[in-house]
Amino acid sequence: xxxxxxxxxxxxxxxxxxxxxxxxxxxxxxxxxxxxxxxxxxxxxxxxxxxxxxxxxxxxxxxxxxxxxxxxxxxxxxxxxxxxxxxxxxxxxxxxxxxxxxxxxxxxxxxxxxxxxxxxxxxxxxxxxxxxxxxxxxxxxxxxxxxxxxxxxxxxxxxxxxxxxxxxxxxxxxxxxxxxxxxxxxxxxxxxxxxxxxxxxxxxxxxxxxxxxxxxxxxx
Amino acid sequence: xxxxxxxxxxxxxxxxxxxxxxxxxxxxxxxxxxxxxxxxxxxxxxxxxxxxxxxxxxxxxxxxxxxxxxxxxxxxxxxxxxxxxxxxxxxxxxxxxxxxxxxxxxxxxxxxxxxxxxxxxxxxxxxxxxxxxxxxxxxxxxxxxxxxxxxxxxxxxxxxxxxxxxxxxxxxxxxxxxxxxxxxxxxxxxxxxxxxxxxxxxxxxxxxxxxxxxxxxxxx
Amino acid sequence: xxxxxxxxxxxxxxxxxxxxxxxxxxxxxxxxxxxxxxxxxxxxxxxxxxxxxxxxxxxxxxxxxxxxxxxxxxxxxxxxxxxxxxxxxxxxxxxxxxxxxxxxxxxxxxxxxxxxxxxxxxxxxxxxxxxxxxxxxxxxxxxxxxxxxxxxxxxxxxxxxxxxxxxxxxxxxxxxxxxxxxxxxxxxxxxxxxxxxxxxxxxxxxxxxxxxxxxxxxxxxxxxxxxx
Amino acid sequence: xxxxxxxxxxxxxxxxxxxxxxxxxxxxxxxxxxxxxxxxxxxxxxxxxxxxxxxxxxxxxxxxxxxxxxxxxxxxxxxxxxxxxxxxxxxxxxxxxxxxxxxxxxxxxxxxxxxxxxxxxxxxxxxxxxxxxxxxxxxxxxxxxxxxxxxxxxxxxxxxxxxxxxxxxxxxxxxxxxxxxxxxxxxxxxxxxxxxxxxxxxxxxxxxxxxxxxxxxxxxxxxxxxxx
Numbered sequence: 001x002x003x004x005x006x007x008x009x010x011x012x013x014x015x016x017x018x019x020x021x022x023x024x025x026x027x028x029x030x031x032x033x034x035x036x037x038x039x040x041x042x043x044x045x046x047x048x049x050x051x052x053x054x055x056x057x058x059x060x061x062x063x064x065x066x067x068x069x070x071x072x073x074x075x076x077x078x079x080x081x082x083x084x085x086x087x088x089x090x091x092x093x094x095x096x097x098x099x100x101x102x103x104x105x106x107x108x109x110x111x112x113x114x115x116x117x118x119x120x121x122x123x124x125x126x127x128x129x130x131x132x133x134x135x136x137x138x139x140x141x142x143x144x145x146x147x148x149x150x151x152x153x154x155x156x157x158x159x160x161x162x163x164x165x166x167x168x169x170x171x172x173x174x175x176x177x178x179x180x181x182x183x184x185x186x187x188x189x190x191x192x193x194x195x196x197x198x199x200x201x202x203x204x205x206x207x208x209x210x211x212x213x214x215x216x217x218x219x220x
Numbered sequence: 221x222x223x224x225x226x227x228x229x230x231x232x233x234x235x236x237x238x239x240x241x242x243x244x245x246x247x248x249x250x251x252x253x254x255x256x257x258x259x260x261x262x263x264x265x266x267x268x269x270x271x272x273x274x275x276x277x278x279x280x281x282x283x284x285x286x287x288x289x290x291x292x293x294x295x296x297x298x299x300x301x302x303x304x305x306x307x308x309x310x311x312x313x314x315x316x317x318x319x320x321x322x323x324x325x326x327x328x329x330x331x332x333x334x335x336x337x338x339x340x341x342x343x344x345x346x347x348x349x350x351x352x353x354x355x356x357x358x359x360x361x362x363x364x365x366x367x368x369x370x371x372x373x374x375x376x377x378x379x380x381x382x383x384x385x386x387x388x389x390x391x392x393x394x395x396x397x398x399x400x401x402x403x404x405x406x407x408x409x410x411x412x413x414x415x416x417x418x419x420x421x422x423x424x425x426x427x428x429x430x431x432x433x434x435x436x437x438x439x440x
Numbered sequence: 441x442x443x444x445x446x447x448x449x450x451x452x453x454x455x456x457x458x459x460x461x462x463x464x465x466x467x468x469x470x471x472x473x474x475x476x477x478x479x480x481x482x483x484x485x486x487x488x489x490x491x492x493x494x495x496x497x498x499x500x501x502x503x504x505x506x507x508x509x510x511x512x513x514x515x516x517x518x519x520x521x522x523x524x525x526x527x528x529x530x531x532x533x534x535x536x537x538x539x540x541x542x543x544x545x546x547x548x549x550x551x552x553x554x555x556x557x558x559x560x561x562x563x564x565x566x567x568x569x570x571x572x573x574x575x576x577x578x579x580x581x582x583x584x585x586x587x588x589x590x591x592x593x594x595x596x597x598x599x600x601x602x603x604x605x606x607x608x609x610x611x612x613x614x615x616x617x618x619x620x621x622x623x624x625x626x627x628x629x630x631x632x633x634x635x636x637x638x639x640x641x642x643x644x645x646x647x648x649x650x651x652x653x654x655x656x657x658x659x660x661x662x663x664x665x666x667x668x
Numbered sequence: 669x670x671x672x673x674x675x676x677x678x679x680x681x682x683x684x685x686x687x688x689x690x691x692x693x694x695x696x697x698x699x700x701x702x703x704x705x706x707x708x709x710x711x712x713x714x715x716x717x718x719x720x721x722x723x724x725x726x727x728x729x730x731x732x733x734x735x736x737x738x739x740x741x742x743x744x745x746x747x748x749x750x751x752x753x754x755x756x757x758x759x760x761x762x763x764x765x766x767x768x769x770x771x772x773x774x775x776x777x778x779x780x781x782x783x784x785x786x787x788x789x790x791x792x793x794x795x796x797x798x799x800x801x802x803x804x805x806x807x808x809x810x811x812x813x814x815x816x817x818x819x820x821x822x823x824x825x826x827x828x829x830x831x832x833x834x835x836x837x838x839x840x841x842x843x844x845x846x847x848x849x850x851x852x853x854x855x856x857x858x859x860x861x862x863x864x865x866x867x868x869x870x871x872x873x874x875x876x877x878x879x880x881x882x883x884x885x886x887x888x889x890x891x892x893x894x895x896x
Contacts, residue, residue: 021442023655043442045655049775050695051845053653066698066895067832067846073696073725073734073755081609081642083650084844086851086879087695087721088783091776092559095796096627098655118772119801125763125772126754127722128802133776136796137560167799241670243883263670265883269547270467271617273881286470286667287604287618293468293497293506293527301837301870303878304616306623306651307467307493308555311548312787315568316855318883338544339573345535345544346526347494348574353548356568357788387571552789561780562809562816565790581790581809583820588790592811615876648843649877 001195003204005146006176009193012037013218014103014144014174018044025049025094025134027104028072031144034103046079047099049130051090054082071130094130095137102138104131106173108160109143111207113170113182116162128165135166147175147205156180156187156207177201179218186210191218221415223424225366226396229413232257233438234323234364234394238264245269245314245354247324248292251364254323266299267319269350271310274302291350314350315357322358324351326393328380329363331427333390333402336382348385355386367395367425376400376407376427397421399438406430411438443642444610446660449479452633455659456480456598461489463554463599463625468527469496469507471618473602473635474665480600481510489519491554491596493547493621495528505530506668515539521594523547546574549591551624557593558627564591599629602663603652606636607645610654619651626656635661671870672838674888677707680861683887684708684826689717691782691827691853696755697724697735699846701830701863702893708828709738717747719782719824721775721849723756733758734896743767749822751775774802777819779852785821786855792819827857830891831880834864835873838882847879854884863889 007030015037018024025047026034035057038044046055048070055070056077064075078084085093093099108116115135118128135141145155156173173180178192178201188210192198198211227250235257238244245267246254255277258264266275268290275290276297284295298304305313313319328336335355338348355361365375376393393400398412398421408430412418418431453476456462466472488511496507505513509528512520519541525531534540545553552564565581565588568574579590601622604615612634614622626632634657681704684690694700716739724735733741737756740748747769753759762768773781780792793809793816796802807818829850832843840862842850854860862885 045442048845050698051848052647053655054647065844067843069696069698069845071695073698078647078844081607081611081654083611083647083653084842084847085653086842087775087779087848088559088852089653090848091779092555092627093653093655095560095776095794096558097560098627125760125770127750127752127772128774129722129752129754130775132774132800132802133796136798137776164800265670268617270470271620272875273883274875285616287615289468289470289617291467293470298616298875301835301839301882303839303875303881304614304619305881306614307547307551307620308624308787309881310620311551312783312855313881313883315548315566315788316786317788318855345532345542347522347524347544348546349494349524349526350547352546352572352574353568356570357548384572556792560795562793562795562811562814564784564792565818567788567790579809581807581818583790583818586790590793590809590811613876619876646877648841648847649874 001200003148007033009176010144010174012220013179014142018042018101021045022100023047023098025099025102025138029105031103031105047093049090049094051086052078052082052084054079091133094133097137097139099138101140101142102134103142103144104134106143106145106155108155108157108162109170109173110157110160111182111187112185113168114160115143115165115170116160117165119163121163131165135169140171141169143170143173145175147177154205156205158207188212189215191216193218221420223368227253229396230364230394232440233399234362238262238321241265242320243267243318245319245322249325251323251325267313269310269314271306272298272302272304274299311353314353317357317359319358321360321362322354323362323364324354326363326365326375328375328377328382329390329393330377330380331402331407332405333388334380335363335385335390336380337385339383341383351385355389360391361389363390363393365395367397374425376425378427408432409435411436413438443608444657444660446639446662449475449661452476452659452661453479453483455631455633456485458485459487460597461491463491463596463629464508465601465620465622465625466507467493467620471602471620471622472507473600474668475663476600476633476635476661477508477510478665481514484514484516486516487518488516490517491521491594494522494524495520495531498528498530500529521545523550551621553591553594554621554624554628557595558624561593563593566591594628596629597631599625599632601625601632601634603634603636605638605640605645606634606660607640607642609642610657610660611645611650612652613645613649614651623652626652631658632656633659633661635663637663671836672885672888674867674890677703677889680704680887680889681707681711683859683861684713686713687715688825689719691719691824691857692736693829693848693850693853694735695721695848699830699848699850700735701828702896703891704828704861704863704889705736705738706893709742712742712744714744715746716744718745719749719822722750722752723748723759726756726758728757749773751778779849781819781822782849782852782856785823786852789821791821794819822856824857825859827853827860829853829860829862831862831864833866833868833873834862834888835868835870837870838885838888839873839878840880841873841877842879851880854880859886860884861887861889863891865891
């Protein structure tokens with residue numbers, strides 16, 4: 001069996017976690033893809049930490065509003081019922097527990113629920129932006145990541161080696177191999193993407209993985 | 221010489237302290253009178269701690285707006301250029317040092333700059349409302365008070381006996397006898413209302429009073 | 441955007457349970473949710489803890505009562521956290537009679553404590569109250585050469601607030617000085633019911649003019665009683 | 669209500685002095701005062717400390733620079749306090765070369781620290797950053813059974829901010845996500861200059877729609893450069 005990276009599977013699976021009306025923050029990069037797969041009957045309220053609720057899709061070419069961007073600085077639109085606010089309110093919403101889900105990319109995530117995604121010492125120091133507040137404040141934190149680093153090492157670690165973004169805040173990790181829940185300092189493999197098998201995944205993952213009896217394949 | 225209480229003299233003298241554009245909070249009661257005596261060429265920005273800048277005069281009978289009151293709950297108006305905000309912003313303005321002057325009534329004020337105005341234990345517990353923040357946060361705190369209690373005791377004390385509203389925050393005390401500056405744990409009598417004399421005032425005041433060489437009568 | 445239910449004032453009152461911590465917006469009854477207050481007064485739910493700027497007016501001579509003063513009059517509170525009770529003689533009487541436990545909090549500190557509860561801060565440092573009775577029992581924190589009181593967040597089970605206008609998504613706009621504590625309390629309670637004078641369709645309020653985002657609001661009530 | 673002076677961008681830039689702590693509004697250059705930034709870049713004032721959400725974009729390959737990135741490029745900062753510098757490769761280069769001292773602050777903490785500076789709090793307690801490098805050198809405060817970091821206020825000598833509309837009294841309205849840090853920085857600096865796309869007479873803005881009260885603003889600049 002050969003591993004083929006598949007970001008879309010990650011986004012598709014995460015997109016089915018939400019319920020109508022959930023307030024969700026999708027990080028820049030892979031997490032942004034999630035928006036493409038949310039079922040039509042599930043209306044989410046997307047929060048953008050630069051100061052809005054009701055983040056809408058990108059505008060048509062020529063329709064860009066220079067005052068309306070997402071947290072990456074790219075032009076977006078506002079959905080009906082959305083609103084704008086300042087950065088203190090934005091992070092009040094986040095830190096105050098008013099965001100149901102945050103989905104963000106990681107460099108590493110470990111079985112204690114720690115994650116690292118803002119710094120590779122001596123190499124890359126982009127800064128944490130809103131990631132520390134989002135992981136600390138959101139009710140459910142979902143790490144979205146390809147299962148393997150380019151080197152082939154798994155991003156699911158026993159212990160993160162990079163500087164941490166947050167301690168014990170990750171609830172779910174969705175990779176292109178499966179959906180993992182963090183519980184009691186272990187990863188529980190709840191669902192796996194076929195053709196991979198739980199045993200195959202476990203054998204290639206650095207962290208401790210529990211395979212519960214009801215572990216099942218992802219069905220879209 | 222007989223003492224005759226005179227609230228208007230207090231208000232008139234305080235009204236001449238301000239410069240155009242000063243942000244001023246006038247407490248309920250005696251301090252509200254100050255507004256009546258501000259010279260026409262001095263436009264103040266009055267802050268009301270229930271959530272506005274640009275507090276205007278009371279509306280004409282029948283023109284009251286139930287959504288627009290001062291901190292005492294009485295109908296008021298808004299001056300051109302004024303605006304509304306919530307209580308966190310209102311006290312952010314106050315605590316953050318953005319109010320130039322606060323004028324408030326006192327039960328007692330002492331030569332260390334302490335004041336008491338919110339509680340008589342066992343008798344009256346109205347609560348401090350915004351007074352503690354106003355005295356702590358405003359750049360200049362002016363205590364406006366009749367010089368004597370109904371009993372005849374002076375309200376200017378060596379040490380307050382009632383529970384304090386704030387510690388060492390009073391800068392000026394204006395009574396119907398004179399204008400006192402608090403400096404170095406003493407009251408400096410800067411101006412006095414004729415026909416009273418500095419010596420007469422000093423003799424009848426509980427606190428230590430310094431009479432500087434340039435002490436002069438109030439001239440309107 | 442999901443629409444928020446529009447419920448009756450008595451349905452709103454029924455959401456407040458015995459023993460709840462209850463935030464009520466308004467400043468001397470300006471900007472208080474009078475329609476829901478009336479329903480809650482009629483329902484008579486007891487043992488509540490009130491968090492409110494003040495307890496309105498209650499003049500024992502004239503019998504005039506305003507705002508949450510109606511709930512005080514029916515002795516629905518066992519505890520009151522407020523900045524000012526000076527115009528409510530009944531609250532004063534209940535304190536003196538030992539019937540109700542009243543904690544007085546400086547107004548700016550009350551605002552920041554409610555905000556802190558809403559925005560997930562563990563507390564805030566303020567110079568207000570240093571050296572006064574307000575300091576009692578609190579941590580004093582030194583920063584550089586200055587001292588501050590550590591004031592802790594306030595949260596509630598239910599907040600009852602009042603807006604001028606709401607859209608069906610729960611976005612709120614307040615009017616004039618009727619704003620006061622309402623937007624802060626909207627963030628700080630598990631369940632938030634907003635009474636609004638006007639309830640409009642989603643999209644009818646300029647997103648730049650919204651004072652409180654709809655995500656904080658659980659239900660709306662059409663205001664019927666605008667004073668009292 | 670006194671009117672605030674309307675000054676030129678170069679007059680605004682001249683108010684920033686060597687060594688000043690400078691707050692600049694904007695988020696990835698959205699909502700930044702581009703007209704004043706250009707003037708300050710031309711003036712070249714150095715040894716500044718920047719407090720800003722980020723340092724905009726600087727792509728060393730394409731040469732594309734946005735927002736305060738222009739000031740970074742001219743090495744006008746000796747210190748930068750920001751939450752994110754990931755899209756400014758020149759900032760990254762200056763860090764690696766030891767040319768500029770960069771302190772990274774979580775974005776929500778940065779917002780609260782600027783707010784605390786403006787509203788006179790001695791600090792705030794946040795759970796954000798606990799157990800991470802952000803904790804280093806900070807007081808950890810225990811409240812009940814929870815730990816929090818004590819984060820201290822930030823103030824500046826000058827804040828340069830950007831509004832959609834201003835009235836002559838300095839009252840400001842922001843547009844959309846261009847609001848971000850602007851209203852917070854308006855409160856936290858000794859001198860505040862607001863660049864506005866439109867400057868109208870006093871009374872032309874609804875007092876309920878004003879985002880920043882005019883008392884915080886010392887001078888206005890007519891915006892001429894809306895991007896960059």
